[in-house]
Amino acid sequence: MKNGLQPTVTLTVDDKEVTVPTGISVAAAVLGHLHLGCTCVHPVDKTPRAPYCLMGVCFECMMEVNGEENVQTCLVSVEDGMVVKRQLKVPEAK
Amino acid sequence: MTRSRSKSIPDHEIIIVGGGICGAAVAYGLAARGCRVTLIDAPTRTNMASRANVGLIWCQSKFLHLPDYARWGFHSARLFPELTRELQKISGIEIPVHYRGGIIACLGEGEYDTRREYIENLGQVLDSYPGGMISRGELEKKLPHIKFGKEVSGAAWCEEDGIIEPLALLRAFKVAFSKLGGTFIETVAYEVQPRNGGFLVITEQGPLNCERVVLAAGLANRRLARFALPELPVYADKGQVLLVERMPYVMPIPVLGVSQTFGGTVIIGFRHEFSGHDTGIVPEDVATEGIWATRVWPELGKKRLIRAWSGLRVMPEDKQAIYSTLPGHPRAFLLNTHSAVTLAAAHARYLPDFIVGAGLPDVAASMTLKRFGYDCQL
Ligand SMILES: Cc1cc2nc3c(=O)[nH]c(=O)nc-3n(C[C@H](O)[C@H](O)[C@H](O)COP(=O)(O)OP(=O)(O)OC[C@H]3O[C@@H](n4cnc5c(N)ncnc54)[C@H](O)[C@@H]3O)c2cc1C
Ligand code: FES
Numbered sequence: 001m002k003n004g005l006q007p008t009v010t011l012t013v014d015d016k017e018v019t020v021p022t023g024i025s026v027a028a029a030v031l032g033h034l035h036l037g038c039t040c041v042h043p044v045d046k047t048p049r050a051p052y053c054l055m056g057v058c059f060e061c062m063m064e065v066n067g068e069e070n071v072q073t074c075l076v077s078v079e080d081g082m083v084v085k086r087q088l089k090v091p092e093a094k
Numbered sequence: 095m096t097r098s099r100s101k102s103i104p105d106h107e108i109i110i111v112g113g114g115i116c117g118a119a120v121a122y123g124l125a126a127r128g129c130r131v132t133l134i135d136a137p138t139r140t141n142m143a144s145r146a147n148v149g150l151i152w153c154q155s156k157f158l159h160l161p162d163y164a165r166w167g168f169h170s171a172r173l174f175p176e177l178t179r180e181l182q183k184i185s186g187i188e189i190p191v192h193y194r195g196g197i198i199a200c201l202g203e204g205e206y207d208t209r210r211e212y213i214e215n216l217g218q219v220l221d222s223y224p225g226g227m228i229s230r231g232e233l234e235k236k237l238p239h240i241k242f243g244k245e246v247s248g249a250a251w252c253e254e255d256g257i258i259e260p261l262a263l264l265r266a267f268k269v270a271f272s273k274l275g276g277t278f279i280e281t282v283a284y285e286v287q288p289r290n291g292g293f294l295v296i297t298e299q300g301p302l303n304c305e306r307v308v309l310a311a312g313l314a315n316r317r318l319a320r321f322a323l324p325e326l327p328v329y330a331d332k333g334q335v336l337l338v339e340r341m342p343y344v345m346p347i348p349v350l351g352v353s354q355t356f357g358g359t360v361i362i363g364f365r366h367e368f369s370g371h372d373t374g375i376v377p378e379d380v381a382t383e384g385i386w387a388t389r390v391w392p393e394l395g396k397k398r399l400i401r402a403w404s405g406l407r408v409m410p411e412d413k414q415a416i417y418s419t420l421p422g423h424p425r426a427f428l429l430n431t432h433s434a435v436t437l438a439a440a441h442a443r444y445l446p447d448f449i450v451g452a453g454l455p456d457v458a459a460s461m462t463l464k465r466f467g468y469d470c471q472l
Contacts, residue, residue: 042340044356057400072398
């Protein structure tokens with residue numbers, strides 16, 4: 001902790017830089033600091049979705065993290081330099 | 095005071111104990127024909143089948159040894175479209191459902207041949223059978239967005255199968271029942287006692303008396319029927335299932351054992367275990383199901399599991415439904431079946447007649463307790 005301030009990390013979400021406290025989840029960063037509205041769409045009915053349960057149960061928080069699609073962002077902690085993208089297209093089933 | 099009360103007309107005409115898919119279907123059917131019905135239901139730990147199932151309307155490749163029971167399933171499947179339209183209209187609840195057939199994937203030639211033989215025999219016993227075997231190529235045409243595993247040699251196919259959202263169906267039955275004037279009481283029933291030609295149902299909220307009683311409490315029927323039947327030959331048959339995360343909707347025709355739900359998740363499971371009321375989920379057990387599923391549909395191996403659950407099927411000893419009066423009590427009825435989702439339409443349409451005393455349809459006439467040596471009136 002420097003100068004009595006909370007330590008922070010900076011990540012990029014949809015090309016926007018955001019500085020948030022360390023230790024929080026990506027979902028929390030998106031909800032509490034960016035207010036993006038929706039973060040992914042439902043794979044079946046394509047309705048907009050955003051993190052909901054924040055404990056790994058509802059699967060509403062899926063985003064692309066460092067190039068990996070469909071990551072449950074409430075279960076991932078923020079890291080410096082992390083690249084996060086909203087997932088507005090559904091990854092395909094095969 | 096007590097005396098005159100016990101002599102007066104019972105408070106309830108018909109009480110149904112158990113509001114799972116079986117009790118709810120019959121309650122709806124009775125209310126629709128104008129009967130005064132009271133449905134009693136409360137959650138219990140062991141009677142969860144109606145909330146744990148896959149929602150398959152599944153007729154194919156079953157009951158070679160019980161041809162009437164096989165016919166009964168097909169008959170129910172044919173009643174579904176009209177019933178669900180009616181339920182949606184009365185309840186206002188949308189019930190997701192597909193009547194586009196069902197598929198049993200076969201791994202390797204051996205499984206394919208065994209399945210073909212079974213279905214050929216079934217076709218002979220039933221005279222007509224709306225299905226058969228399909229090649230791998232035909233399977234791929236039916237489900238073009240699924241890449242099947244290399245071991246998949248083909249499949250059994252039946253055009254009369256389908257899939258329904260089972261919780262929506264259950265809810266629609268209950269809401270429609272209430273809208274038609276039925277009474278629902280959320281309470282636990284402890285015991286049923288014969289009383290003055292009718293019955294006393296002892297509940298958490300006190301005793302309720304009725305002219306006719308219908309036991310539709312799943313496995314709990316064994317306890318509730320004790321006043322007439324020391325031992326009901328019905329057992330708990332545990333299923334354990336895995337739920338895979340949501341994917342785009344690619345399976346409008348369900349595949350047995352690995353079926354995509356209307357919400358996009360996939361339910362994997364096919365185990366039958368007889369271990370009493372044990373509802374535990376054993377990782378090694380569900381793993382066998384997951385491994386099998388990835389052999390059928392390898393893409394699943396890259397997906398996450400959301401959760402696992404278990405449910406106790408309600409299984410009569412000889413696998414056939416029981417629709418019966420109780421020995422010595424022509425106004426006490428017992429309903430116990432597995433596949434009660436598949437049979438829900440037949441239950442809603444035919445069992446009400448049975449309960450008001452008009453007997454069972456011919457195809458179900460052999461499904462009473464008589465076959466276990468009990469003396470009961472039709
Ligand atoms: C994993 C799994 C998958 C399945 N898949 C399918 C499928 O795809 N298709 C299909 O057709 N079938 C399927 N089944 C079978 C089907 O779910 C059952 O046949 C059906 O749910 C049985 O319904 P029921 O109403 O007779 O019993 P239950 O579901 O057990 O309902 C009994 C009801 O009575 C209530 N009750 C019990 N005791 C009392 C009491 N003392 N007082 C008050 N209320 C009481 C319970 O709370 C419950 O609501 C499946 C079952 C399982 C476990
Ligand atoms: S917010 Fe529910 S799983 Fe991530």
